[in-house]
Amino acid sequence: MLWYDRPAEEWESQALPIGNGTLGATVFGGLARERIQFNEKTLWTGGPGVPGYDFGDWREPRPGALEAVQRRIDEDGGADPAEVAARLGQARTGYGAYQTFGDLWLEFPGAPGTADGYRRELDIRNAMATVVYTTQGTRHQREFFASYPDRVIAGRLSADRPGAVGFTLRYTSPRADHRVAAEGARLTVRGALAEGGLRFEAEVRVAAPGGTVTAGDDGTLTVAGADSAWFVLAAGTDYADTHPGYRGADPHRAVTEAVDAAARERYPSLVTRHVRDHRRLFDRMSLDLGGQAPAEEPTDRLLARYTGGDSPADRALETLYVAYGRYLLIASSRPGSPLPANLQGLWNHTTAPPWSGDYHTNINLQMNYWPAHPLALAETTEPLHRFITALRAPGRRSARRMFGARGWVVHNETNPYGFTGVHDWPTAFWFPEAAAWLAHHLHEHYRFTLDTGFLREVAYPAMREAAEFWLDTLRTDPRDGTLVVTPSYSPEHGAFTAGASMSQQIVHGLFTATLEAARELGDDPAFRDHLQRALDALDPGLRIGSWGQLREWKDDLDDPDDDHRHASHLFALHPGRQIEPDTPWADAARVSLDARGDGGTGWSKAWKVNFWARLRDGDRAHRLLAEQLMHSTLPNFWDTHPPFQIDGNFGAAAGVAEMLLQSHHGVVDVLPALPGRWPDGAARGLRARGDVTVDLVWRGGRARTIALTAGRDGAIRVRSGLFDAPYDTYDTTGAAAATGATEGREAAVRHEAGTVTLAALGGHTYTFTTRD
Template structure:
């Protein structure tokens, strides 16, 4: 569970190693003559209130009849070019802004050798600690860094195996000119106010030297002849996630108190608390694919030699990639975060990052969190849930003023500042279905946990508002009288039309989820009736076309040679659950996937892992994983679009989990898409809907034992291929569970917290089923 390299990093994107505690992140380079720590704090953004002309994306002047005119043209002509729709409904972005780097800490190291001996740079995923080590002149130099969530800081220690051998000068650089840097009392303070929007930002770094001397001079700190030295860094801004001002308290007091507390804590204790906190999350899941990395082979060369075959080295890289996805989510999204992971998680080295490193909500933000519940990282989804809830208030204004509808809406892209309206990029400005899609995870969290208090107080109000929007905004299709989304656009592909498949599938889901939630809570009978009536008239969005494909649009116009990266019309297969394996729609989805091919950007390949897993084709899902590792993964194992986008890491980890455990339609399906390349292995701690935790062992490509634990007493249904051949189901004390078998499915009543093990007949002393 370690990434390691035998050379320093020279490139931020492809080589440096990420650490993070949710709000804070840093990239470690591990240089010899100088160390570079590029760092971020997730709320440092340009744009929004205070930025000239910021309008939340809402139309700056009324456009009565604009949407109705687009609908009329689509009703008449069947479609409309994106450029034509954008000319009527879009507007230039103003004050949108971008995620910002906080800058770089540099440690200038005197007397560094040109060719150090025994160099190693590594990132331990189980500890969340980055290390650098090398020898020079008979002295072993060591550095380590971690981002502590309990401490609220990034911390590091420089040491050597000879007393007095630690010397360096600490300085800060940044592309932001609107700041000051001062040094006093061993503390470097960076403070400023963004000229774009007036946001106040501050970072502090405390230097604690053991032995030697420390000198504070202007904007830098020098340590000479120390035995060791500790660095403690924290930062913040005056951002607040409250509409419409999005401003809170000056960060100075908070940053000062955080650094003071961490600096007063012994380093070993700070590190111990950090590792314990991280491992409480990370160690919940363990995946063993029977792999072993060759001794002495660094991670970049392991990746370069990967073929996607059945070698032990390939299995080791796949296991590492899965663990890395979970590590990155822990590092970039924690329960005390104001903001969820963005397009780059929490890491960004630019003032103008690709796509602003924003929140794209036509798949990317949603994909970031597919693995959260599945891979037992429930807490990491809390910033996502908080963020979606914070979009409701600005989204209500957009729904009212632009769409004339109740509820709330957000379109294709958004920011921390409630940007819920539109811009004017023709193929990526209009996607009002995004709000409904965003609520899927909120409702799915309830399905995983069964927490009705959460459903009532948190998820349902957001879900209800997203459903209300569509009850007002659906359009009657003159072709057949069904209710359709119009104008409708299948991201980021083709023309505008009425009733594109993805639009219909998402709207059906949000209405059905709202009805189910209201029934569970016993509330809103009128909404249940209204949504039920709309569902009865809603176009179904699942059509098999002339060459056997699942149609992307309501009209049959899919091209056989279309290899577009978005496969949006398969939403009902994944992340939705309407398409079941073995149905005509599932067979049509296979045809569509085969036509689109196995290429695409990194996140697109990750989505295809999930698609093929849902179709129970483990070998094709594994082929997509291999394609992602071979063609869309960088040396530091970050996903690349290109450039770097973190959603591919998260989506691939979710896809591996889908190959091992699926839980749809009240059935926990264990090892549903096990590829032939994974001959022997085990997994522990995956989660299934229904508040179920799952462990599994397989041998010779077949399930051997499955253990499930349900958090609440009640019925449980487990499906796996070995059940049909006979098995035994017993609890921890060896008592039979009284399971009923139906083919490859078992059902029994499970007691809360009790582990039930299903053993194949070949290993069971008796066959009871």
């Protein structure tokens, strides 16, 4: 629960978000009037409706431009970003920006300026925002939610005195591209964006038991004398994720059907369906870090008093932060949406959001989905997979026109309209590795679920095409004969070079994963041989520099005083799997991280939580989590870059999962980076690669109980300090649980100190407990 004792006055730091994956809203809780700012995720300016829109591809041929940059790098060892942008970049046309849909205002006539017992809260377990207060002896309550099953935002206003509910509902927008009409109990907003022509519609229907609803000529609905009132809102656009037009059906029919179907229901039925659907996802996983927040302490004051995890209240706040990250992912990404979570999830109150509210593919979009699998929300990745698939068609065009290559490519950032080319900001326009990084997410989905159908139909085709692009574009470094990416750029500083570490590590990860998938599916042996030869010749992007650091560039250019927010050359540590613990590469990564320091923007600190967890340093990972809460978290718990940017919420939540469970090297590694400030705790429903669900209890910094549920038959390797002392194991499934049988004991085979291998049966749960 997040709760506050006063209304929100500011959108970014105080309003409370609700969402169903496509529709989102923020609730303010004012007394004289309630503001409900709302969004529909596909409402974007720009795209093919803008004359001259070119998907970011070069508008005219540039023969020799790419080769000239490569020669400059070969001759001089690097090239200035402004020079490269002048040769290879271009100004954007029709890129567009994510839009607010507008605001619903509920205006209360004669409302006093103060109230008793005011409380504004967000119940994240039930995904319900509520406002309660008492004025003139009457207790008022408002509740709002965004329903995924019914495809609407719903709200209800009630009072403990009959006939005490009355208000005027109106719609406003910062754009003059629409018309508003009210008829009966329905308010309709309809229009088309001036830039790009995307058509949009929203409808609101109001019911007022015991009272009246009156439509005004000014496009308002007025409720009077009601015992309670409730409304449903649906919205949509004619966007479609199909290249090259990106247009589908007019939204009118779908919006009307959604709002009418919801309005025919009893309000309690809408609530029941919504809560049941949300908790089906939210309740899969839980975390207990031994925290306890004082019941009388509002969340903003609890956050202001946070001191770094020393108190039960601090640990409660850390637990809430992880749960809130899961809540935000459920709210901003659900199956069926044509777009994934953007830089702000799906919440935006303006026509010009920071960075257009777009999809930055040099980490930010990817970070949004880091917690999905380990924190048991695999379904939320479906919009990301759909988006990646939709990028392949325009990405092929960019690969062909800009590189003369097969496969597909996307650069530093993209929009809903297939922008896979470039713009001209020197330090953030060139990143053809983005498609390979996105393909990594497809393979990770397979590694967690072992869904071979998904691998064959969705993941592998995108992975193979991404690999073909690099097979066509890698060049031989004349200095040592290795294959390198050139030009390459380590975001977002330094010079353009050949073989920057991040570039090489991403391509290495792509080739490795594509080979694994090709072998699993039995794909073309000739292609596999070609890919293996390229992987063998590829510069791996791992070199130790003069002061013990993991080099950011192929040459030893690192400055030990560089504290840049990006630490991109550690991709091989996280989210990659090229660096294993207790190796020279891990030691060098530690040196680099120490030099970078614990500062940075919100998302940067979140990435560092994951880095330190992968290095098995739980205390340092926790220090970064504390930094995130103290300096990069707003009172409503949104992450701030600044400004608000949601990837920090998701990245830090994923970092906590990495502290408790890792599985990227083929072993279920239990409590690999447990910080000293969490000596006792429990987690239920964590997910490991190999389709394994893990429940944990630990005391005194050591695992006491580990329960593994296998999704399918097969061997499961498990590493834990629990196995270093006498322990018991049980197959606690079905009859075995009832009889206390120990069939699982024979299935666990000790390979070495601290590691066992379990011959698991799908659907069975195996529980290990310490004897002391």
